[in-house]
Amino acid sequence: MAKRPFSSAEHALGRLVSGVGNDVQGNQARTLTELTYARLRRDIVEGHLVSGSKLRIEHLREQYGVGAGTLREALTRLVSDALVTAEGQRGFRVAPMSLNDLKDLTRLRVQIEIEALRLSIRHGDQVWRERLEQAFQALSSLETPITGETRPAWEEANMQFHEALLAGHGSEWTTRVLRLLARHGERYRSYAIGLRDRHRDVHAEHEEIYRYAFSGQEARAALALEAHIWATPQLLIQALRDGRADFPASDRSP
CATH class of the missing domain: 1.10.10.10 (Winged helix-like DNA-binding domain superfamily/Winged helix DNA-binding domain)
Known part of the structure; x- marks a missing residue:
């Protein structure tokens, strides 16, 4: 390079x-x-x-x-x-990329983030709702559509939105762990964004999560968030099965 x-x-x-x-x-x-x-x-x-x-x-x-x-x-x-x-x-x-790695970090993210969302909705106040609304509006302005030029700003807004979802019941350790998982998962997301025939409306997914969380519909918000988190690995798994993708890898030279 x-x-x-x-x-x-x-x-x-x-x-x-x-x-x-x-x-x-x-x-x-x-x-x-x-x-x-x-x-x-x-x-x-x-x-x-x-x-x-x-x-x-x-x-x-x-x-x-x-x-x-x-x-x-x-x-x-x-x-x-x-x-x-x-x-x-x-x-x-x-660090190598693999489906096992992606599945592992996704399962952990689901376990932590879904429970944190439930607690956030139960304990969230008006300040939380205002922060969530602002984060959703900022994210919405960047994801229709997501391009190579807007993706870095979108990644930041996406992280802010997901953190705002969980801010109704603050936990510093939850935030730290999820940030680590998000940093590692970003390159899988970057790879998925580059795939053809993705047939996915990310904005609609975020809007559904936001609407249920903001209105206090805990169970529906949790289901929508879980489906959203799994969407990227499921897309990659299907692309690999169809032969439309393969993870890049080095020759492992010493």
């Missing part, structure tokens, strides 16, 4: 997460790490860094234009996101 400059969005992300402090050099180093993390993560999600491929520091230094220390810090963060695996003294690889 040819070396490319940081985009304005990546610079904005770096400024957002680096924080403000007195140690200018420290802030600059943190910003560079955040920018490198964001670029690596995006390249993994979009498939530019192939599933299972070796992440060689010497190659990445030239490709991303940063030092070895910055790369290792960014890759360590991606290990925490389950998008990269560490191989002891042998370095890093892009």
